[in-house]
Every structure is written in C-alpha cells, then in structure tokens.
Amino acid sequence: AQKKATIEINPEQGTQKISKHIYGHFAEHLGSCIYGGLWVGENSDIPNTKGYRTDVLGALKNLQIPNLRWPGGCFADEYHWTDGIGPKENRPKMVNNNWGGTIEDNSFGTHEFLNLCELLGCEPYISGNVGSGTVEELAKWVEYMTSDGDSPMANLRRKNGRDKAWKVKFLGVGNESWGCGGSMEPAYYADLYRRYSTYCRNYDDNKLFKIASGASDYDYDWTETLMKKIGNKMDGVSLHYYTVKGWDGSKGSATKFSKDDYYWTLGKCLEIEDVVKKHIAIMDKYDAKKKIGLMVDEWGTWWDVEPGTNPGHLFQQNTLRDAFVAALTLNVFNKYGDRIQMANIAQVVNVLQSMILTKGKQMVLTPTYYVFDMYKVHQDATYLPLTLSCDTMKLEKNRAVPMLSASASKDAKGAIHITIANPDIDNAEEVEINIPSLKAAKVTGRILTSKEVDDYNEFGAPEKVQPKEFKDAKITKQGLKVKMPAKSIVVLEII
Numbered sequence: 001a002q003k004k005a006t007i008e009i010n011p012e013q014g015t016q017k018i019s020k021h022i023y024g025h026f027a028e029h030l031g032s033c034i035y036g037g038l039w040v041g042e043n044s045d046i047p048n049t050k051g052y053r054t055d056v057l058g059a060l061k062n063l064q065i066p067n068l069r070w071p072g073g074c075f076a077d078e079y080h081w082t083d084g085i086g087p088k089e090n091r092p093k094m095v096n097n098n099w100g101g102t103i104e105d106n107s108f109g110t111h112e113f114l115n116l117c118e119l120l121g122c123e124p125y126i127s128g129n130v131g132s133g134t135v136e137e138l139a140k141w142v143e144y145m146t147s148d149g150d151s152p153m154a155n156l157r158r159k160n161g162r163d164k165a166w167k168v169k170f171l172g173v174g175n176e177s178w179g180c181g182g183s184m185e186p187a188y189y190a191d192l193y194r195r196y197s198t199y200c201r202n203y204d205d206n207k208l209f210k211i212a213s214g215a216s217d218y219d220y221d222w223t224e225t226l227m228k229k230i231g232n233k234m235d236g237v238s239l240h241y242y243t244v245k246g247w248d249g250s251k252g253s254a255t256k257f258s259k260d261d262y263y264w265t266l267g268k269c270l271e272i273e274d275v276v277k278k279h280i281a282i283m284d285k286y287d288a289k290k291k292i293g294l295m296v297d298e299w300g301t302w303w304d305v306e307p308g309t310n311p312g313h314l315f316q317q318n319t320l321r322d323a324f325v326a327a328l329t330l331n332v333f334n335k336y337g338d339r340i341q342m343a344n345i346a347q348v349v350n351v352l353q354s355m356i357l358t359k360g361k362q363m364v365l366t367p368t369y370y371v372f373d374m375y376k377v378h379q380d381a382t383y384l385p386l387t388l389s390c391d392t393m394k395l396e397k398n399r400a401v402p403m404l405s406a407s408a409s410k411d412a413k414g415a416i417h418i419t420i421a422n423p424d425i426d427n428a429e430e431v432e433i434n435i436p437s438l439k440a441a442k443v444t445g446r447i448l449t450s451k452e453v454d455d456y457n458e459f460g461a462p463e464k465v466q467p468k469e470f471k472d473a474k475i476t477k478q479g480l481k482v483k484m485p486a487k488s489i490v491v492l493e494i495i
Ligand code: AHR
Pocket: 028, 072, 073, 074, 075, 175, 176, 298, 346, 347, 352
C-alpha cells in the first residue's frame, strides 16, 4: 500500500546551526574497539598506517568524523594516563575491570590517541578520571597534552617524542559519576567538579571546553542539581541515553527480532526527544541564553552480544533496524541544535552500535555507518525548521512512532539537504514537500533500504545493505514529490 505525507520547509527561516559535533564518535578501551579495531600496531600483518588500521582510517576519514571521545566510558575512571606514555616495553599492564577483566597493556595511550585524531582531522574529546584519579593527575594530563612552555609535563612529552603540544578542546570531568564513575550523589559530584575543573588550565592558546558528567536517561534531578550548583563553571553537561530493553536479563538479539520488537525499538529510540526536551527545560531555567551545551555523549542501541563472544566485550551486529535508530535520532538532535552541541554514538568500532566491524583482516561497514555517511551533509549547516504531517503508530507506555521522520538544512553554498526516513515495514509513502520560493534546478539523492529490516552486512557478505542512487524525487511547482519505499532512508540534495 502507499500512504501520503506532507512536509513544509521554508528555506529562509533557518536561524540555528547544526553543530558538526552532533555527528561525533566514541572509542573506549572495551573489547576490540581499540585493539584490533582502530589499532593493530606497526608490526601487524594487517595493513596499517603507523599502527592504525588503514581500512578503518579510510572509512572514518570518509565520514568526516568531527570528534572522538576517549578512553571511556567506564574505563576512563580507572585509567591512569601515565601508564600509557613512554617506551611501550616499560608501560605497566592493568586489569580492565569494567570490561571482561581483559588485560590492558597500555600500548595505545595518549600519543597514539591524539595522533589518530590528527590523522582523522577530528577534535579529541578526553574523558578525565575523577572516580579513582587525583586532581593532580588530571591537571598534569592537561599540561602534558596542551602546554607548549618549558613546563615539566611539556618536557616529559618532548622526551616521549612529541615536541609541539596537541590541541585539546573537549574535556570531560568524569563519566557516569552516578554509576561506574564513582557512585556519587549529584551534590557531591558537583563539588568534585568544582575542584577538579579548577586545576584544568588553559595553556598557551589552548582553550578547554569543560563538560560535566551528566545524567542518565530520566534522571532530571541530576541535571537540576548540576545546573544549580555548577552552571556557571561548565561549558557543557552530558546525557546518556541508550535504546535498550533494560539492564537486567536479556536485551534481545541484534539480528533476530519480530515486527513488534522492531517498532518497540523505534518507539524507545524516539522517546529520546521527550527526554532531551525535559533536560533542556531544566537547563533553560538556569541558562536562558543557552550558553551551556547539552552533550549526548553516549547513545545508540544495546543488544545481547553475538553468540560465542565475550559478554564483557559488547560486540553486536547491526541491521537496518539500527540504521533507523540512527536516522531517527539524528533527525531529533538536528532539531535541538540550539542546545545540543554534541552527541557521540556508542561506539565507533566493534562495540554496541558501531560504524565498523572488524575480524582479522576483514572489515564491514554497518548500515549505521551509511546513515552517518548520508547525514554528514548536515554538519555545520543551517537548520531549516519543518512541519511534518503523517500517520503515527501508537505503542504501549505512551510511545509512538510517526511513519515519517525528517530534517532539512542549508549549507554554506546554498544547497538544501533533506534526510527522510520511512520506518514503515509494509507501506511506501508518497511525500509532498512544500518549499515556497524554491528555485531549484536539480534534485539528486541516495537511498538506504533492504529486503528485510533484519538484514545486515557480515564478514564474507559485506555489501548487502548499502546506499544506492535514489531517483524517485521530482521537482514540482510547490517543491518536491518523493516516493519513499517501505523501510527506507533517503538523503536529497537540492541545488
Ligand atoms: O558504552 C559502554 C558503556 O556504557 C560506557 O563505558 C559507559 O559510560 C556506559 O554505561
């Protein structure tokens, strides 16, 4: 069957920017995200560039990733950066207590991470240890990375082979401090934030953007307390929201699910809009000028690990369903760009809702990767508000899934980009897009879809779900007419 929907866009109405940092990523010392995923070492027989996997580097460069958060996650609050500098043979090992008890040899440390960011052309986002580290330790890490003077930590860095300081903008002061980052009460964390952040200095012309460890999902009290107590001392506050069934018991298979599971997933993922609106309303009370950013620095799907893999390594497959979670969520983030200044999907390689999966020499780009590829046109573009009218599927717990999701932006060259998702498994949708004063010459597009919503790319068959050219958008007198097949995600460019 074919349904109808309409979208109204006024290209002259855009006032706010979609920060490119909404398209950010996250790399934790967890499973094979770092070792085997990003880093194989220079002596590996897997093709590498200075130790970084060449295939993964190329794939991430293509995505134009704006920032990369590291070293965790929960790992960050047990990480001691001095263990990861200097000659590799002298670096002490540690137990990765959060993630399967794996032995971490610290061969990937500060230099390896910051050099990777330089290769990728992205901003590093350092997550500092507040849970088990000292104020002095974090203060010295900042000095080590960013001081160019004749300072003790800058000289230690020089001794370790790096003359010029790196630029580090984003600094997280703790992670999930209510949980794995120290099991703190919000008021206690707020005091610690004051103390730790005081000693994280701006060296030379490096200017830190300090991010407080924020709430989980529906914990509005955490945000309220932080805004009240440290609102004048932070540049951003984080928020974590996973599309997950719950924290006890099975989270469901990444690849074997029913139609009901599919719509439940989309309903849960879309609930993020209500959650961010409530956190934003609290922030607005204390910061009407919207100076402080809401940084959704962990989000995405969380399923059971793939059978036979280490339960502590969070390795999961990624289907067209995950691609919808990415598409729908990014359309929400784009809309709140006046407050949401950053978001980091968890995680970049081999962990949770990854962009990339690797196995030995093989690499697979996931359906989620392709959503980020299609949506990269929104990075730093002007957001164009739109109104959308379509059918909505009602689900339990007051959740609902509108049968269309969209966002639009205008880039520096004047090109308009529209990303549209039709999550309906069974029905195509004819979409009328009204764009007053459109003087378009040409519309082109790409589409991501597949036969089934549980289709995925696997080692040996890496090309099952891939974007293709989209030809079903036509210019009309009012704007555009677009035929969206069932379960499809489309990006359009109008020039
Ligand atoms: O992304 C996996 C984990 O989820 C992170 O380490 C932690 O911050 C969150 O609980």
